[in-house]
Amino acid sequence: MLVLVIAEGVVVLLLALLVVGLLRSHAEILRALHDLGVNLEDGAPQGGTPTFGLGSRAAAQAGQSAAVGVDSGVAPAGSTPDQRVGESGLAIPLDGPLGSAHDLMGVTPAGDGAAVAVVGTGHFTLLAFLSTGCITCMDFWDAFATPTNRRVAGDSANLVVLTRGPDAESPSAVAELASPDVTTLMSSEAFDDYSVPVAPYFVLVDGPGARIVGEGAAASFDQLQGLMTKALADGGYGMNAQRSRRDILRGRQRGASADEALRAAGIAPGDPSLYQDPESSRGAN
Amino acid sequence: MTQAAAPRRLSAHGLSCVVYPGWDIRIERRTESTVPAPASNIPMGGYVHPVLHAATSTLPAARGDYGSGYVEKMRTNDVFVCLAEFDREAGDTEMFVNGQPLSVRSTDFHPDAQQRVIAGMCGTQRFFAAEGRAFCLYVVMGSWLHRQTLTPIANSLISTIRITPR
Numbered sequence: 352m353l354v355l356v357i358a359e360g361v362v363v364l365l366l367a368l369l370v371v372g373l374l375r376s377h378a379e380i381l382r383a384l385h386d387l388g389v390n391l392e393d394g395a396p397q398g399g400t401p402t403f404g405l406g407s408r409a410a411a412q413a414g415q416s417a418a419v420g421v422d423s424g425v426a427p428a429g430s431t432p433d434q435r436v437g438e439s440g441l442a443i444p445l446d447g448p449l450g451s452a453h454d455l456m457g458v459t460p461a462g463d464g465a466a467v468a469v470v471g472t473g474h475f476t477l478l479a480f481l482s483t484g485c486i487t488c489m490d491f492w493d494a495f496a497t498p499t500n501r502r503v504a505g506d507s508a509n510l511v512v513l514t515r516g517p518d519a520e521s522p523s524a525v526a527e528l529a530s531p532d533v534t535t536l537m538s539s540e541a542f543d544d545y546s547v548p549v550a551p552y553f554v555l556v557d558g559p560g561a562r563i564v565g566e567g568a569a570a571s572f573d574q575l576q577g578l579m580t581k582a583l584a585d586g587g588y589g590m591n592a593q594r595s596r597r598d599i600l601r602g603r604q605r606g607a608s609a610d611e612a613l614r615a616a617g618i619a620p621g622d623p624s625l626y627q628d629p630e631s632s633r634g635a636n
Numbered sequence: 637m638t639q640a641a642a643p644r645r646l647s648a649h650g651l652s653c654v655v656y657p658g659w660d661i662r663i664e665r666r667t668e669s670t671v672p673a674p675a676s677n678i679p680m681g682g683y684v685h686p687v688l689h690a691a692t693s694t695l696p697a698a699r700g701d702y703g704s705g706y707v708e709k710m711r712t713n714d715v716f717v718c719l720a721e722f723d724r725e726a727g728d729t730e731m732f733v734n735g736q737p738l739s740v741r742s743t744d745f746h747p748d749a750q751q752r753v754i755a756g757m758c759g760t761q762r763f764f765a766a767e768g769r770a771f772c773l774y775v776v777m778g779s780w781l782h783r784q785t786l787t788p789i790a791n792s793l794i795s796t797i798r799i800t801p802r
Contacts, residue, residue, distance in 0.1 A: 456644060456655060463664030464648030466655040472694060473711075509694050534697045 432548035441487070441568035442548045450546060452556045452563055457516060457538025460526035465536055467511055472558030475508035477579070480542060482514060482550035483524040487570055491551055492528040494572035501533060503572075504555055504579050506614060514550075515539045555582050645796075649686035650769070651719065654796035660695040663688045685721035690793050692716075702751040707776050710757065714778035715790045719771055719797060727765030736766040738795045740775055742787040747780055758783055767801040 435442055455467040455478075469476045479495070481488040494500040501510045512529060514520045516539040529535040541547075545554050545566070553575060554566040565582030569575040618624060643654045648663035655661060666684050687701055692714045699705040703716050710716060726732060740760055750759040751774070758780040762773045773794070777786045 454655070454657060456646060458648070459662075459664065461664065462648070463662060464646045465664075466644075466646045466659065466661040468658050468660050468694070471658050474694070532697050534695075 432546075435548040441570060442550075442552045444567045450563060452561055453541070453544040455511065455513070455536055455538060455541050457513070457536040457541060458522075460522045460529055460535060460537060462522065465534070467534060467536060469511075469556050469558060470561045472509070474558050475504055475564070476556045476558055477504040477508055477510050478541070478545065478554040478556065479510065479512045480514075480545070480547045480550050480552040480554070481512055483520055483528055485550055488551050489528075490571050491575070495533050496530045498532070500572065503576055505583065508555075510534070511536060513538055513541050515542055553578070555579065643796075650767075650800045650802045651686055651688050652798045652800075653688065653690065653793060656792060658692055659690055659793060660693065661688070661690040662695060666701060685723075687721065688717070688719040688797065690717040692789065702774055703776060704752065707750075707752075707754060707757070710776065710778040712756070712779040712782060713786070715786050715793075716776040717790055717793055718774040718776075720774065722763075722770040722772065724768060724770060727768070727770030732763045732765045732770050734765055736764055736771075736797070736799060737762050737773055738797075739791040740773075740787060740794065742784045745775075745777060745780070745783045745787075750776060756780060767799045769799060769802060771799070 435444075452470045454469050455465075457465060459465050467476075469478070479491060481491055495510065495512060502508065504510070510533060512533055512535045514525050514535070514537050516537050519539060520537060522537065525535065525537060545552075547554075549568075552566070552568050555564045556562070557564045565578070567578060569578055613619075613622075643656070645652050646655050646661050646663060649665055651663050653661065653663075663686060665686050689695060689699065689703060689706075691703075691706060691710075693709075693711060696705050696709075701718075701720055703718055707716055722732075740762070744760040744762075745758040746760070747753060747755075747758045749761060750757060757776060757778055759774065759776040761775075764771055764773065775790050775794070777783050777790070779786065
């Protein structure tokens with residue numbers, strides 16, 4: 352009898368070890384998938400596809416198929432630039448994984464040379480691809496003349512306005528529309544690098560992560576504000592962001608969340624209250 | 637075997653440099669001063685020379701010739717390189733040595749060598765003439781303590797600056 356109990360105990364122990372091993376292996380697979388950008392946890396945002404493309408979504412909601420006949424807000428991979436323009440005249444992002452981020456190089460409307468780092472910077476960069484000829488773009492040229500509107504992608508995000516190069520756009524026309532306080536670059540190369548079919552088009556780049564967070568078109572500045580909020584939340588950067596359990600446990604984005612919470616409480620970087628000794632202020636009270 | 641892509645060069649106004657990842661660079665001619673010279677309608681800066689600004693973090697759109705507007709926001713690991721041109725005649729004076737410097741040394745830097753002294757930071761400047769043009773090379777480092785580790789970063793860009801005659 353004793354031998355039987357011991358044998359059963361050994362079998363149970365072996366089975367427990369097997370289960371632990373399987374669970375550990377499962378966790379490692381999930382972690383590897385997560386590191387590759389696939390998050391299978393409940394409620395996790397779908398990664399890897401363009402996160403905004405409101406122009407085409409609006410057409411889909413109205414029962415009108417876009418030029419390429421899609422109702423998902425994205426154009427099938429491999430679509431040509433002219434196939435990526437919806438009936439509303441706005442550009443549609445390509446389906447599939449978001450492309451790589453690229454640094455920018457071009458000329459300013461004044462004929463100066465400029466190279467702008469986007470990848471590996473310590474902040475987000477919103478790239479606004481505009482034109483001097485499109486009516487829709489005028490709303491954005493006007494909006495970016497106001498300092499508060501330049502922070503549409505967050506207080507710390509950098510805004511860069513891009514037009515096609517002097518071969519396709521008039522530098523004097525760009526100079527007339529561009530705010531002197533906004534970095535404005537004329538670069539056809541940037542339109543190619545980011546596969547921009549037609550202006551207006553917006554790309555949000557996560558500098559530290561060296562990746563594109565979202566891209567797409569908007570018909571007005573108000574729409575752009577909504578798109579930015581969604582892109583940041585989908586990417587796990589906003590207050591309403593969906594965060595996986597792993598993110599919370601590992602403290603990912605803790606710094607960004609803390610900054611955001613402080614900003615919401617009216618405490619800006621460099622605020623004197625951040626440098627006060629809590630003990631002394633407690634004593635004063 | 638694949639060949640590495642040639643580094644991109646940014647060129648304008650007879651100045652050029654290699655664009656390395658992470659560097660923000662502008663080569664621009666500053667706008668004319670709106671302040672008239674005393675007793676005349678001619679702007680104070682009647683002829684505006686080019687200036688090259690290169691920084692390891694984002695340059696704001698509005699900056700002074702020697703980086704004011706940016707240097708105050710530099711982090712301790714940031715480097716700012718400025719190449720400002722002077723009148724051609726200035727190159728004939730004793731202050732301007734002949735030949736373009738292609739590097740700086742960590743011992744060249746001092747907190748007092750900044751255009752406007754910012755605590756914890758340091759700078760250096762060299763006046764020189766090259767290709768019939770006169771320049772000031774002004775370099776600022778975000779940390780006086782880290783100047784030895786930041787000097788090679790500054791030199792990686794300074795060594796690629798090319799000046800052509802105008």
